Amino acid sequence: MSYKFYGGVHPSPRKNLTSDGAIKRVFVPKRVVLPLSQHTGSPAEPIVKTGDAVNAFSEIAKATGFVSSPVHASISGKVTKISNASTPTSNRALSVFIESQGDEDQDFKIRQRRDPNGLSGEELISIIKDAGIVGLGGAAFPTHVKLSPPKNRPVDIVILNGAECEPYLTCDQRLMIESPKEILEGLEIILRVLNAKNAYIAIEDNKQPAIYAMEKALKAFSFQPSAVGVKIIVLRTKYPQGAEKQIIKSILNRTVPAGGLPMDVGCVVQNVQTAYAIYEAVYSGKPLAERAITLTGSCLKEPVNIRVRIGTMLTDLVDFIGGFKKEPKKIIMGGPMMGLAQYTMDVPIIKGTSGVLFLSEEEVLRDKESVCIRCGxxxxxxxxxxxxxxxxxxxxxxxxxxxxxxxxxxxxxxxxxxxxxxxxxxxxxxxxxxxxxx
Ligand code: SF4
Ligand code: SF4
Incomplete structure (x- = not known):
């Protein structure tokens, strides 16, 4: 079952540079820059000051209001300054600078192993909020807000978005191949919080290994309560299939009204990486301080999928993976269709960064603009x-x-x-x- 959404295009997928490479282990840098406004809503407020020693995964800035999200240190070290810095979204934002002093423990220690079956919906939302989880598909909307629809707009269906329709990006695809069970654990928590009984896991038909891995994991998984129905929907590859309104139209044939939200049509859409982050936060108390991203494009020596600490500077990351084989003409944070061109490599990876593209002159060649021929x-x-x-x-x-x-x-x-x-x-x-x- 799949409906058509209006319009769309078929850009060359260009995913083969990284689609077969497993997600590399996390890179722990010597310094990070953590913007306090890397989510939709009001910026977080620092609770540390210059000179403070901080531990990796500890909270360094608290949420300021309902539509806001806390920020956590992604490495252990010392706060060297708190000041405005460039961000990949082209705004400058107040940011916390942390430098490792060399001998700290940078690993995550499980804080509290929890069984979500013993927790109420409110307790689960509070864990998700305190962990600083935001939508990891790019929009970075605080997840606890999405999971708290008003009583007059109940949600009956969850769509788990594994479409990853932007060319080049493959980190969601790899996560589905490598951690399908954890993604399903996250989905189960989302369903419980919303008291929803049905979910669709949406994957485009050019990601067969991910479809296979999710189907296999789904067969072996028993959702609690057992009344829950979860199906995998294979969507035709088409851009922008992964956009919220389009994926809802494709799967449910429901139209989100102009200016409205998915909850207006009884639906919530969550990215597969967000489900994974929810799993980590609830089961082991791990806050959102790292994520999987794709680093790709013909200019890189070694295009990869890699787990990185949030706040890692792009320049440090490129050095770590082996640098360039040729100078990129254009650097884009995100996919080539909706991503943002960067004028400097001195910007950090933030929660909403799904990938970075390093493109050559041939890849970004723009034909000369001419006049509109009214082709429609x-x-x-x-x-x-x-x-x-x-x-x-x-x-x-x-x-x-x-x-x-x-x-x-x-x-x-x-x-x-x-x-x-x-x-x-x-x-x-x-x-x-x-x-x-x-
Ligand atoms: S960029 Fe805007 S106007 Fe252009 S196709 Fe997308 S939604 Fe429509
Ligand atoms: S030539 Fe004009 S009508 Fe045709 S696609 Fe471009 S802007 Fe639209």
């Missing part, structure tokens, strides 16, 4: 059923009010229109600019 392809491709060409003209002329009336806020910057445009008009740049001006 951008309209056919836009999954939000917008008219990118019309919006582009409004933004160009600075008619921002008209762009707003035409629904530019509904654009979630997937880049499908720009990818498909034969005139090579940077439609995504116009959408971003228009939204920012409004």
């Amino acid at each position: 392809k951008c309209i056919e491709t836009c999954p939000m059923q917008l008219s990118p060409t019309t919006l582009m003209y409004r933004v160009k002329r600075e008619f921002f009010g008209e762009a707003k009336d035409l629904g530019i806020a509904g654009c979630f910057e997937c880049g499908a229109c720009a990818y498909e445009c034969p005139a090579k008009i940077p439609l995504l740049d116009y959408m971003k600019y228009g939204k920012a001006r409004i």
Whole structure:
């Protein structure tokens, strides 16, 4: 069972650079920079000061409000400063700098082995919140908020998102192959918290080893309570299949209203890495201080999937994996369609970083922009059923009010229109600019 969402494109997947490589062990750097605002919502507030000694996985900044998330030290060491620093999202943010003094223990010690069966929904949410877990698919929305729908909007279905539709990225795919049972343990906790009875694990059809691994683990897994129904849904490979609204449409044929949330249609979508982080937090008390990411692109000597400590500087990470075989023309945090170009390697990996691409001139070659030939392809491709060409003209002329009336806020910057445009008009740049001006 799978429905179609409107629009979408089929970019070359380019996943073969890393899809067969197991996730490498965690890299523990000598220094980390931890932005206090690496999630949606209000920034965390530091509870340490310069000169303090901190242990890896201890809390260093507390959440400030419901839509916020704490931050944890990802290495043991000394706080060397707390000041503004560059982040991959191109904003500067107050950040805690930690440097290892050389002889500290950097491993995670299990704090409390818990059995989730003995915990209430409130207790589980509180563990997830205190562990600083946010959506690891990229949006970094605090997970405890997603798992606390208001009483008048009950959630009956959970979608576990393993679509990973962005080209190049393979860390979710590898996690499903290597840790399917742990992902299912996380899903079971999500279902219990929401009191939902049904879940779909969504994987695109170009990830057969992940589908096989999840199916095998699912057969051997008994969900508690046993009334729960969990199915694997194999989706047709198509970008942006993994976007929340599109995956809900594809699986449930439900349409999230403009400006609405998945819970408005009785659904919650969680990324497979988020489920894994929930498993770790609940079962062993491990907060979110590391994650799996993909480092790839033709400029790297050795493209890899690797577990990294949050706050690792990109420059240290590239050195660790062996550096470049040629100088990259473009560095992108995230996938090539929705990721953000970086102007410096002096930025940290943050909770929402799913990968970093190091692309050559040939890989980023942009044809010269010409005039719109009114082919309508951008309209056919836009999954939000917008008219990118019309919006582009409004933004160009600075008619921002008209762009707003035409629904530019509904654009979630997937880049499908720009990818498909034969005139090579940077439609995504116009959408971003228009939204920012409004
Ligand atoms: S970038 Fe925005 S306008 Fe373009 S296809 Fe995606 S949602 Fe539509
Ligand atoms: S795809 Fe490009 S050329 Fe075609 S209508 Fe849209 S903006 Fe114009």
